Amino acid sequence: xxxxxxxxxxxxxxxxxxxxxxxxxxxVALGYTxxxxxxxxxxxxxxxxxxxxxxxxxxxxxxxxxxxxNQRDLEAAYQVIKTTNSLPAVxxxxxxQEHQCEGRCILGKKGEPxxxxxxxxxxxxxxxxxxxSQLTAKKEPPLPLSAKKVACxxxxxxxxxxxxxxxxxGLKVDVFExxxxxxxxxxxxxxxFRLPKSVVKTEIEGLKxxxxxxxxxxxxxxxxxxxxxxxxxxxxxxxxxxxxxLFLGIPGENLVGVFSANEYLTRINLGQAYDFPKHxxxxxxxxxxxxxxxxxxxxxxxRTALRMGAESVQVVYRRTKAEMPxxxxxxxxxxxxxxxxxxxxxxLHFNGDANQKLCSVxxxxxxxxxxxxxxRRRPIxxxxxxxxxxxxxxxxxxxxxxxxxxxxxxxxxxxxARGYIDVNEATGETxxxxxxxxxxxxxxxxxxxxxxxxxxxxxxxxxxxxxxx
Numbered sequence: 506x507x508x509x510x511x512x513x514x515x516x517x518x519x520x521x522x523x524x525x526x527x528x529x530x531x532x533v534a535l536g537y538t539x540x541x542x543x544x545x546x547x548x549x550x551x552x553x554x555x556x557x558x559x560x561x562x563x564x565x566x567x568x569x570x571x572x573x574x575n576q577r578d579l580e581a582a583y584q585v586i587k588t589t590n591s592l593p594a595v596x597x598x599x600x601x602q603e604h605q606c607e608g609r610c611i612l613g614k615k616g617e618p619x620x621x622x623x624x625x626x627x628x629x630x631x632x633x634x635x636x637x638s639q640l641t642a643k644k645e646p647p648l649p650l651s652a653k654k655v656a657c658x659x660x661x662x663x664x665x666x667x668x669x670x671x672x673x674x675g676l677k678v679d680v681f682e683x684x685x686x687x688x689x690x691x692x693x694x695x696x697x698f699r700l701p702k703s704v705v706k707t708e709i710e711g712l713k714x715x716x717x718x719x720x721x722x723x724x725x726x727x728x729x730x731x732x733x734x735x736x737x738x739x740x741x742x743x744x745x746x747x748x749x750x751l752f753l754g755i756p757g758e759n760l761v762g763v764f765s766a767n768e769y770l771t772r773i774n775l776g777q778a779y780d781f782p783k784h785x786x787x788x789x790x791x792x793x794x795x796x797x798x799x800x801x802x803x804x805x806x807x808r809t810a811l812r813m814g815a816e817s818v819q820v821v822y823r824r825t826k827a828e829m830p831x832x833x834x835x836x837x838x839x840x841x842x843x844x845x846x847x848x849x850x851x852x853l854h855f856n857g858d859a860n861q862k863l864c865s866v867x868x869x870x871x872x873x874x875x876x877x878x879x880x881r882r883r884p885i886x887x888x889x890x891x892x893x894x895x896x897x898x899x900x901x902x903x904x905x906x907x908x909x910x911x912x913x914x915x916x917x918x919x920x921x922a923r924g925y926i927d928v929n930e931a932t933g934e935t936x937x938x939x940x941x942x943x944x945x946x947x948x949x950x951x952x953x954x955x956x957x958x959x960x961x962x963x964x965x966x967x968x969x970x971x972x973x974x
Contacts, residue, residue: 509719509863512805513544513547513548514538514801514863515545515617515618515619515620516533516541516542516544516545516620516623517951518534518536518537518620518623518775519535519537519538519541519839520535520687521535521537521855522535523591523841524839524845525840526698526842527808527811527812527842527843528812529698529812530696530699530779531581531696531697532697532698532699532700532701533698533704533838534536534598534838535623536623536626536627536630536872537623537748538624538628538963541575542624542627542628542812543575543577543622545619546571546574546575546624546651546779547575547622548619548726549568549569549571549572549575549619549626550599550611551568551572552568552611553662554579554695555567555568556609556610556611557607557609557610557619557621558606559609559946560605560607560609561605561606562910562953562954562957562958563589563590563596563604563666563954563957563958563961564589565586565589565590565593565606565625566585566586566588566589566596567606567621568894569585569625570582570583570585570622570625570628571619571624572752572919573585574624574627574628576577578633578899579628579631580635582628582633583628584646585628585641586613586625586628586629586642588896589961590625590955590957590959591665591666591668591669591670591708591712591957591961592662592665592666592669592706592708593626593628594629594630594633594707594708595623595629595662595691595704595705595708595953596622596627596702596954596957597622597623597624597625597626597627597629597630598622598626598700598704598900599699599700599952599953600622600912600952600953600954601832601910601954602622602919602951603618603623603832603833603834604939605675605954606621606622606695607619607620607621607622613662618890619879620670620904620909621909623962625687628691628741630763630805630872633707634705634895641700643799647715647716650675650676651674651675651848651971651972652677653675653676653677653740653972654676654677654678654679654737654738654739655667655668655676655738655739655740655741655742655967655971656678656680656681656734656737656738656740656741656742657678657679657680657681657741657742657744658681658725658731658734658741658742658743658744658745658911658934659680659681659682659683659689659725659743659746659747659944659946660680660681660689660692660709660719660744661689661745661944661956662689662690662691662744662925662944662953662956662957662960663742663744663805663943663944663945663956663957663959663960663963664689664742664744664890664944664955664960665680665688665689665708665712665957665960666707666957666960666961666962667744667941667943667960667961667963667964668680668712668717668742668906668960669712669715669717669964670716670960670964670965670967670968671717671740671964671967671968672717673715673717673842674972676722676968676971677716677717678716678717679717679718679738680717680719680720681719681720681723681725681734682716682719682720682721682722682723683722683723683724683725683731683745684720684721684722684731684775685721685935686721686775687709688702688705688706688709689744689746690746690855690945690953691705692774692955693770693771693775693803694767694770694771694772694802694805695774695957696770696773696808696809697837697936698712698776698808698812699805700778702774703720704959708802717720722800722935723911725743725745725910725911725914726910726912726913726915727914728908728915730914731911731914731915731918731937731940732915733744733943735937735939735940739939740939740941740967740970740971740972741939741940741941742933742940742941742942742943742960742963742964742967743911743935743940743941743942743943743946744942744943744944744946745908745946745962746905746908746944746945746946747905747906747907747908747945747946747950748767748905748906748908748909748927749906749908749909750765750767750768750901750903750904750905751901751903751904751905751906751934752764752901752903753797753852753901755852755853755854756854757854757855757856757863757866758769758855758861758901759789759820759856760855760857760862761787761857761861761862761863762791762862762899763774763855763861763863763899763901764799764898764899764901765791765901765902766796766802766803766805766806766900766902767898767905768968769789769806769809769932770802770806770809770902771807772786772788772789773784773788773809773813773930779809779812779947780782780855782804782865784813788813789898790813790814790815790898791813791815791824791896791897791898792809792815792816792817792897792898793815793816793817793821793896793897793898794807794817794818794819794820794896794897794898794899794900795818795820795866795896795898795899795900795948796810796818796819796820796821796899796902797820797821797822797852797899797900797901797903798820798822798901798902798903798904799820799822799824799828799829799831800829800831800904801831801832801835802902802904803820803831803900803902804820804831804832804835804836804838804844805835805840805900806824806900807819807820807839807844807849807900808838808839808842808844810879810898810900811842815898816917817844817845818844818845819840819844819845819846819847819894820844820847820894821847821850821851821852821866821894822844822847822848822849822851822869823847823849823850823851823871823884824847824848824852824871824873824881824882824884825873826846827847828866828882830855847868847894849870849871849872849873849884850868850869850871850888851868851869851871851884851912852866852867852869853867853868853869853882853891854867854895855899857865861898863897863898863899864897865893865894865895865896866893866894866896867891867892867894868890868892868893869886869887869890869891870886870887870890870892870893871884871885871886871887872884872885873885874875891907891973894896904949904950905945905949905950906924906949907925907926907946907949911946912926915937917936917937918935918936918937918940919935919936923949924950925946925948926947926948928941928942928943928947931962932962932963933947933959933962933963933966934963934966934968939970941963941966942959942963943956943962943963944956944959944960945961947959950966
């Protein structure tokens with residue numbers, strides 16, 4: 506009965522203790538046990554019109570996969586998820602479910618929603634554990650069912666999803682990645698303690714087993730151009746992300762010790778600087794670290810700096826905690842681990858020593874005024890409130906914009922007013938026929954699942970047009 510189902514409390518996610526995990530890069534959230542998953546799945550009301558699905562950018566049949574969990578058929582649950590989601594083990598970890606599927610759950614109206622993301626992760630992880638030998642076995646991928654070919658430029662979540670949709674339909678898919686490892690932001694941007702790299706690599710191995718080919722060290726707009734791909738392929742998908750970091754635009758940003766979050770996290774994650782000298786990427790170590798920004802990337806940078814041995818880490822934000830765009834869970838984890846928050850403060854300039862090394866930042870206190878176009882209250886400087894904060898490593902995590910390399914090399918690709926690729930929202934097609942795009946290169950910095958939704962739409966349109974002929 507619904508009343509009885511409603512009375513079951515939401516199942517908490519077990520985690521590493523904060524004082525332990527702040528000293529390692531192992532995954533923080535440990536995942537549900539089978540008993541926990543079955544208990545949480547039993548909370549689902551199995552609504553006739555599941556609103557949770559409307560909140561999911563890739564439209565996972567949530568009610569149906571949870572029904573399979575309740576029937577104790579976890580492989581069937583996984584196959585249900587895979588009908589629309591190419592990367593369930595990733596999504597179950599990093600998607601903002603609280604604002605999407607769980608945000609539409611009926612149980613959330615008067616209590617706590619079903620932990621859909623945690624259940625998705627449990628199902629995906631169970632599948633990986635039970636089929637690991639199949640994924641890693643050396644065998645030839647299946648032959649494509651069609652002579653048609655698709656090129657995906659970039660190997661982040663949008664491209665991987667588009668590749669999965671096209672490969673599933675029997676098309677030959679080649680992915681071209683600029684870096685030496687596939688995965689895009691899933692590899693270089695998100696730390697291992699939030700998204701283990703083994704999870705990403707397993708998902709990519711699954712795509713390889715489905716026939717997708719990965720070509721690394723291919724930079725779009727340099728070693729390979731869109732016009733070349735158009736000549737060689739029946740359809741092209743651009744999912745290169747938006748990797749050019751935004752800075753504060755204040756004096757002193759060129760001092761030694763001031764980094765963009767992109768560079769800092771890429772060094773640690775992709776370059777494995779956390780394991781120096783076993784891996785030969787050196788990390789810039791700070792004693793007193795300051796992070797500017799309040800999104801998920803800022804939380805990732807702050808928590809990474811702690812694990813790299815910083816004595817103190819502070820997140821500086823010009824609004825209050827209520828306005829922070831980061832997931833509440835990430836903020837809570839950061840606080841538990843010892844990250845401090847300096848709120849209602851904005852940087853005026855960085856200060857260096859005689860050797861041009863960062864030694865402090867001058868901040869100004871703020872107060873909140875009327876809401877700005879984003880709906881958040883506008884920060885207003887308080888005159889005469891300036892003060893200095895000692896810091897020897899500053900990480901700027903204010904977001905990114907489109908990288909101009911590919912765009913400058915493709916002048917016939919129409920851009921929007923913000924400098925991102927202009928597409929047909931329904932299909933993802935660009936101004937160039939049979940060239941599609943999705944993810945951050947279209948929307949600007951956004952979530953993994955929104956990028957996947959764009960990749961899925963484009964993949965479906967490609968399949969519809971060139972099919973299995």
